[in-house]
Amino acid sequence: MSVGPSVATTPIPGLLVLRLPVHGDSRGWVKENWQHARMTALGLPDFGPVQNNVSFNATRGVTRGIHAEPWDKLVSVASGRVYAAWVDLRAGSSFGTTFAIEVGPDTAVFVPRGVGNSYQALVDGTVYIYLVNDHYVPGGSYPALNLADETVAISWPIPLAEAEVSDKDRSSPRLSGVQPMEPRKVLILGAQGQLGRALTALYPTATSLDRGQLDLTNGAAVRAIPWHDYDVVVNCAAYTTVDEAETIAGRRIAWEVNAAAPAVLARTAAEHRLTIVHYSSDYVFDGRQLGGGYSEDDPVAPLGVYGQTKAAGDFAVATAPRHYILRTSWLVGDGNNFVRTLQRLAREGASPQVIDDQVGRLTFSDELARATQHLLTSGAPYGTYNVTNSGTPRSWSEYARRVFTQVGRSPDDITPISTEEYYVDKDGVAPRPRFSVLSLAKLTASGWVPTDADQALDAYLAKKPAR
Structure with a gap:
């Protein structure tokens, strides 16, 4: 009997973990990455995605650092595995709350606007995809947090000293210097x-x-x-x-x-x-x-x-x-x-x-x-x-x-x-x-x-x- 998708809450309000059935055989596998009727019935927001992005990470250790974009997104892995960490950078009582899990093809995560998200590739050739409900505009600014912030203390499987991190992400401020994202x-x-x-x-x-x-x-x-x-x-x-x-x-x-x-x-x-x-x-x-x-x-x-x-x-x-x-x-x-x-x-x-x-x-x-x-x-x-x-x-x-x-x-x-x-x-x-x-x-x-x-x-x- 086929088991359907399921949704679990996290310590960060609105951040939801979606477990996806992956159907495979000798040819490979297939999954429903976004199925509006089933997933909204489970409690996932009807967030109206308008853009689909793909992130290819060539080598193990590529780490993309903690950005809180001004849109909602649904993130899932197409190939490989990532260690994913989130920090709530929204104004309010949950500011600074963290959550982290390892994500493979059988998992997707709904990330609300203003929650900082970061992904560390655990194998070469990792690909993850994300649906967003607003169009990316070059030059936009939004909160970012330093990957090595001692306050949130994320336990990266691959030490940041050995990871591939951009100069911009290494220069992001600590939590005390982050301007929280205000609600719409x-x-x-x-x-x-x-x-x-x-x-x-x-x-x-x-x-x-x-x-x-x-x-x-x-x-x-x-x-x-x-x-x-x-x-x-x-x-x-x-x-x-x-x-x-x-x-x-x-x-x-x-x-x-x-x-x-x-x-x-x-x-x-x-x-x-x-x-x-x-x-x-x-x-x-x-x-x-x-x-x-x-x-x-x-x-x-x-x-x-x-x-x-x-x-x-x-x-x-x-x-x-x-x-x-x-x-x-x-x-x-x-x-x-x-x-x-x-x-x-x-x-x-x-x-x-x-x-x-x-x-x-x-x-x-x-x-x-x-x-x-x-x-x-x-x-x-x-x-x-x-x-x-x-x-x-x-x-x-x-x-x-x-x-x-x-x-x-x-x-x-x-x-x-x-x-x-x-x-x-x-x-x-x-x-x-x-x-x-x-x-x-x-x-x-x-x-x-x-x-x-x-x-x-x-x-x-x-x-x-x-x-």
Whole structure:
């Protein structure tokens, strides 16, 4: 019976040893060096190799020294044997951790970005091959460690004094002089909005850009971004003026920002193996759902241009292999919004009319930002997720009454009014979904515990508004 491949972990996080079946007879042998379906099922990352390199080592003792390249690689031996050693040169608690084994044709090793790797040929004519998931660019710099570093103390089978080592490798610094490789960064687009500000607070080391700094319709500008520095791009940019989207000028901008720009990002994410996070809206539905809230699998049926453009953006982003589409509703965050407006009106003594036939849940920007972080770090499957605060769905007027109560006004100072009555004398009004409740079952199944919207509202009102 044929025994399949197996994967074992090592002391270095992400460094995996793959044992490969080698099938031989009088003619020689054959093996599956990289078999996507089987190996990813075993836990090997789907790292998307784009280049295959071969290293021929003419004589026993050739030692190639400890380099931490800015890409992932899968290394295996085609002929001969090597003594292989790895040192974690990534920033973090595992910096300096080592692992070494002898490698022959029956072994492959997955080496994550930033882990220094070195190979010493044990016989003449040794050949090893490696798949990498980025193209080699001459002149690039990355961390390297001296082969003789006393801190890691690698036990080379062939003493380095007798080995064939390049002058460059002999001059590499000791561990104390190595600049650790930092992890790839997060890029936040649309960083000046309510959600963008919440995400920037959660990811203080992220690169944050607004539309004025990156025009996604400019191909040259998009290509000029150093995408290899990033592993996640978060798209908070959106055109959300739903009534203006119904005008000739607004319709064009809405399609450009909400549909065309996400399509560019999706193509870029696929090309550079990025994870893309994109935010959608309850407006992709017509609001005529009966029973429970909308699930992620319900068909979209937008009523107006804004919802149509958001749905188109969802379809585009879903083409990226690594994507999270977060559908949300009734966003409240740092800046002007429904809650702050009602809070101000309450303090000014106004008694406003507020719509009572549109029902949904508030979503606070810090809740949406933390849910984003949860999906990115928990290993949740890629796809679409509904994200709002939890609790009892309410109408806009019910939330308004709660705001007035918390400010010290009577809730009876809020006059409920229908959507038709509210907009009776207004022109160019976009249709709104009457039912905007989104089911949170898929998100909670991933391990997320949402915050009740009423509790979040009370906490939000207790904070001083941003100026």
